[in-house]
Amino acid sequence: MDAPVIVVGAGPTGLVLAAELRLGGVDVIVLERLPERSTRSRGLGYTARVVEMFDQRGLLPRFGSIETSARGHFGGIPLDYSVLEDCHFGARGIPQTQVEQVLEAWAVEAGADIRRGTEVVGLRDDGGTVEVTADTPQGRTVLRARYVVGCDGGRSTVRNLADFDATGSDATMEMYLADVVGAGVRARQIGERLPGGMVMSAPLGDGVDRIIVCEHGTPPARGDRSPSFDEVADAWKRLTGESLHTATATWVSAFGDATRQVTRYRKGNVLLAGDAAHTHLPAGGQGLSVSAQDAFNLGWKLAAVAAGRAPDELLDTYHDERHPVGTRLLANTRAQGLIYLGGSEVEPLRAVFEELMRIPDVARHLAGMVSGLDIRYDVGAGDHPLLGRRIPPRKLTTPDGLLTTAEVLHDATAVLLDLADDAALRAEAAPWTGGRLRIVTAAPHDLAPGDPLASGDALLVRPDGYVAWTGADPIPLSSALDRWLGRPTEK
Incomplete structure (x- = not known):
């Protein structure tokens, strides 16, 4: 290969x-x-x-x-x-x-x-x-x-x-997009609904505005051909009464709603x-x-x-x-x-x-x-509020000093957060260390009342940041490690 x-x-x-x-x-x-x-x-x-x-x-x-x-x-x-x-x-x-x-x-x-x-x-x-x-x-x-x-x-x-x-x-309509210099139009960053459609304009810096035009009735049958800037400016004029024809487009494109x-x-x-x-x-x-x-x-x-x-x-x-x-x-x-x-x-x-x-x-x-903050994956049994969810951005007190939950994931390795200084738990996880798993003994730092990170003694965090097991789960840690990291290497 x-x-x-x-x-x-x-x-x-x-x-x-x-x-x-x-x-x-x-x-x-x-x-x-x-x-x-x-x-x-x-x-x-x-x-x-x-x-x-x-x-x-x-x-x-x-x-x-x-x-x-x-x-x-x-x-x-x-x-x-x-x-x-x-x-x-x-x-x-x-x-x-x-x-x-x-x-x-x-x-x-x-x-x-x-x-x-x-x-x-x-x-x-x-x-x-x-x-x-x-x-x-x-x-x-x-x-x-x-x-x-x-x-x-x-x-x-x-x-x-x-x-x-x-x-x-399939697409039912086509919308125009253009980056324009010298447009001289007011910002409509969320967009503005008008009788004939919707327009949007947002400053990009250096005198460039992003223009989007959705005119009702514009057919989607364009294929790979990009619209001309005259088409964009004509549609903008019909919808807003404002002229873009003296401006210059650095890029013109189209997209649909397929x-x-x-x-x-x-x-x-x-x-x-x-x-x-x-x-x-x-x-x-x-x-x-x-x-x-x-x-x-x-x-x-x-x-x-x-x-x-x-x-x-x-x-x-x-x-x-x-x-x-x-x-x-x-x-x-x-x-x-x-x-x-x-x-x-x-x-x-x-x-x-x-x-x-x-x-x-x-x-x-x-x-x-x-x-995307409400995503919760089905990772198994258990009712901990973080199970299947991404670990929130929090600070942790560790032997290496104060770290964030993001920092302990920098190397894309799964992390076992031992929040109760549990030697037996660390021993159970040890066969998966050496590249697959990092064990971090930590204590949450300055949590607000009711923070979900305070309601457990251990979390297994996958490399993508999602919690796959907690100390409150009915299955042992070793089973969760088998499922997500594979069997440990025989020594």
């Missing part, structure tokens, strides 16, 4: 996955069709959950000063995301180009082999090896790996070549992550964030299986955990699209939603849904 794993696509999803595989000790080749990173940014930030994910790998300083805001929306209706503890609408104003630059540097530093200008044209899974045929500047080549992961976007070649089944609906999800995220030795697995309307900036979380969930599992440390069945938990998240993503983005982009017929629905969103429990529910 050329590598245990081949990742197709060097966008944020593929780069996170490649770095996580390397942190797990597995060689990976990343194949990317484009000869160099794109200079265009559809995404302009990421959600609260991904801020936490990047923090747990020590990446946040690489983004410079990060601005977060509690003020967001659901379907264009304002929503204060601080109704949930540790929650916000996300990191704002970070272009996807910067995200990809940071993630590519991280992946390369970790040892990922990124091959640009390489377009996949064939794929065959014989049950033991996956053969990938690709066109390169030097000619056609064939590469072999045990596993291939398609992270190649909504028009995924891997998904099509491996014949994944998918369900969903919704589609593959029925299984794994088919044999081929897996899908990110937009290759789920496509949707880009509402609430969730696309990049959910896709990156797919990669964080899959990376440590695939590394453990490919390295022979864990059984192949561990990969099935990737689908089991992430497919429901994708389904819910598609549901909430479709709902937001109806509320946000519909015509006058949705005004009664918007009025009811505005009333409901003033109810604290409803606001918390929607904030948790969009931010």
Whole structure:
């Protein structure tokens, strides 16, 4: 084999996955069709959950000063995301180009082999090896790996070549996007509903505004052709009465509201992550964030299986955990699209939603849904409030000083937090140490009353930050370690 794993696509999803595989000790080749990173940014930030994910790998300083805001929306209706503890609408104003630059540097530093200008044209899974045929500047080549992961976007070649089944609906409309210099329009950062559609404008800095136009009745049948800037400016004029025709566009694009999800995220030795697995309307900036979380969930599992440390069945938990998240993503983005982009017929629905969103429990529910902070995986029995959830950002007093829960996860190793200085528990976990598990004897520091971290004496935290076992569980720690880390190495 050329590598245990081949990742197709060097966008944020593929780069996170490649770095996580390397942190797990597995060689990976990343194949990317484009000869160099794109200079265009559809995404302009990421959600609260991904801020936490990047923090747990020590990446946040690489983004410079990060601005977060509690003020967001659901379907264009304002929503204060601080109704949930540790929650916000996300990191704002970070272009996807910067995200990809940071993630590519991280992946390369970790040892990922990124091959640009390489377009996949064939794929065959014989049950033991996956053969990938690709066109390169030097000619056609064939590469072999045990596993291939398609992270190649909504028009995924891997998904099509491996014949994944998918369900969903085709686009019903087309929307325009343009980055414009000299627009001279007022900011409409949440967007503004107008009789003929919706418009949005947000300053990007250096005199550039991001313009989005959704005009009712614009057909989706465009294919790969980008709209002209005159089309964008004409639509803006019809909706707002304002002229953009004297401005200059640095980028013009289009997108639709197609919704589609593959029925299984794994088919044999081929897996899908990110937009290759789920496509949707880009509402609430969730696309990049959910896709990156797919990669964080899959990376440590695939590394453990490919390295022979864990059984192949561990990969099935990737689908089991992430497919429901994708389904819910598609549901909430479709709902937001109806509320946000519909015509006058949705005004009664918007009025009811505005009333409901003033109810604290409803606001918390929607904030948790969009931010990803309400994700809870089915990891087994037990009723501890953190079981199946991501460990919250807290400070810990340890023998190495004061550390955050994110800092103890920097090396992408599972962590046993011994919160009761239990020598017997540490002895039970010892066979899994030496690369798979890190044992940290710690005490929570300065917790607020009722904090869930105070209600247990031990937590097993997976490499992706989710709690897989607590001292209150009915199963022994060794069983949980077997399930998530594989059998210990015989000595």
